[in-house]
Amino acid sequence: MLLLNSVVCGIEICACSGFTYIPPLLLKSGFSEENMSLVLGMGPFLALFIAPVVGRASDRCHSSFGRRRPFILVLSSFLIISLYLIPFGESIITFFIGKGDLSKMLGVLLLTVxxxxxxxxSQTCLTPCEALLNDASKKTGQQERIFSIYSLMVSLGGIIGYLISAINWKSNSVxxxxxxxxxxxxxxxxxxxxxICVQQFFNVPFVLRQLAYANFCSWTAVMGFNLYFTDxxxxVVYHGNPNAPVDSESGNLYDDGVRMGSWGLLLHCITSAIYSFFVEKLVEKYGSKMTYMMGMTSFSFAMTGMVLVPNVFVVILMAAMTGFAFATLTTIPFILVSKYHEDKENINGIFLKAMYLYFFDVITTTSLSNNGIGTYIATLDSAYFLSQxxxxxxxxxxxxxxxxxTAYMITAGFMGVFSIVFINRIIISKQDLIILCNERKVEGII
Incomplete structure (x- = not known):
């Protein structure tokens, strides 16, 4: 299980550490706050359309390397290319055409690309990775455990990533x-x-749509915090200015604040990693819905705290508290999707009449059998991409x-509150479906 999750861990290392620097780099290169936000939205926008295609294609792939691994390999290769372009783009251009205004402009273009x-x-690659985890745990009854380990490895990747970005590399030999x-x-x-890579060689059912709504609001809240926290x-906390001249007091304060923000995100991931050990037990005791709701409630409280008291110690403490929500988000939705799909497979294999248990609003059995777990995980991930x-x-x-x-954190807090509303509508049991069917006046479903 740990080996299967190693790519996920590596992706999270790159995403967390890389995106600590990307907003400051874009701002320093001349982007306004509005244009920087648009650039940050282009990746999830592409993933919104391409991830479902990747999920469906991986379900139908018959490669000798497996269904999921070819997609993981290709996407990982492009991720490595992006890591070269961001810091070295201008140097690469300068090597070929010399230093000047053109090289600087093209350098900014490569930074953007x-x-x-x-x-x-980093986001699209998660779809085949998550599907691969489901494939490995199929018919073992260990979905909860394998996705708890997934959550742990995501958090571990965040810990390593934010630790890398929190170190002042200018002061050492590296x-x-x-x-x-x-x-x-x-x-x-x-x-x-x-x-890590070398070591590795929309008809949406109603229940899934309800989960996607909650997932959308939850990720909008958490990513609103993650993307803009260092800024x-x-x-706000250090009173710095990203557009100040190099080595000016205001510019140095901003850089110090970015590093301190990285420490806050590091604590966020440490909390998430520790909490991931307890998610399975909490689900057994309180249920998926209550565990999910507790995670997002703690997040909303944390956003309120850092907005009302923008003191560095309070803000860092609140950042650590957001780890509860992150561990919840990287566990509960996938447990539920695996549960939905497992019941669908049992239904297809045993008795047709019962197929309405979770997928009652899907008309034909053909539409059920054509969609594998990769398709449903891609649907869930699409809510994640759309949120960004x-x-x-x-x-x-x-x-x-x-x-x-401060509006960044206020928006994240409001979305956290909205997520709690939608979490309460998630379908997790047969009783929930009976109530739903009575409300919709659907006959012969259960």
Whole structure:
């Protein structure tokens, strides 16, 4: 199980560490808050359309390397390319055409392309990875355990990623060797992820749609925090300015705030990693819905705390608390999707009449059998991608309208509250379906 999750861990290392630097890099290269948000939304926007295609294609793949691994390999290769483009794009262009305004402009273009590519590949690659985990746990009764380990490895990747970005590389020999902080971080990421890769050789059912709504709101909240937290700490808590001249007091304060924000995100992942050990027990005791709801309630409380008290110690403590929600989000939805799909497979194999247990609103058995777990996980992931598309499209404009960076955290908090509302509508049992069918006046379902 740990080996299967190693690529997921590597992806999370690259995504967490890389996206600590990408917003500051974009701002320093001349992007406004609004345009930076649009760039950050392009990767999830592409993933929104391509991830379902990848999921369906992997269900039908008959490669000798397996159904999922060819897609993981291709997407991982593009992820590594993005890690080269972000810090070294301008240097590559300068090598070919010399230094000047053109090389600087093309360098910014490659930074943008690399940022979008890293976001797109790091998210789309999760779809075949998650499907591979389901394949490995099929008919073993260990879905809860394998996805708990998945959550642990995601959190571990975050811990390593944010730890890498929290270190001041300029003050040690590694930074001197690679020629700067960003170059050091991305070179380390390239090395780590390459090693990991070498080691590895929409008709939506109603129940899934309800889960996707909750997933959408939850991820909009959590990603609103993750994407903009370092910028929030740099500007609101440390009163720095990302557009200040290099080595100016305001610029240095912003950089210090970004590093402190990385420590907060590190604690966020440590909390998530520890909490992931208890998710299975909490689900057994309180149920999936209550466990999910507790995670998002703690997140909303954390956002409220850091908005009302923008003190560095309070903010970092609240950042650590958000780890409960992250561990919940990387566990509960996949447990439920596996449960839905497992019942569908049993239904197809045993008795047709009972196929309505979870998929009562799917008309034909053909439509059921054509869709594998990769398709349903892709549907769930699409809610995750869509949340980031809408978030990044709107966040910059919300900041401009309100005139405060604090709006990032306020928006995340509100979405956390909305997620709690939708979590309460998730279908987790036959009793939930009976109530639903009575409300919809559906006959002969149960």
């Amino acid at each position: 690399g940022s979008v590519l890293l976001d797109f590949t 930074g001197q060797f690679f020629g700067g902080e960003e170059a050091s971080v991305f070179s380390i990421l390239i090395f780590i992820f390459t090693i 929030f700490v740099g500007q 598309v809408l978030l990044t499209m709107c966040a910059g404009y919300i900041v401009r309208i309100t005139g405060t960076i």
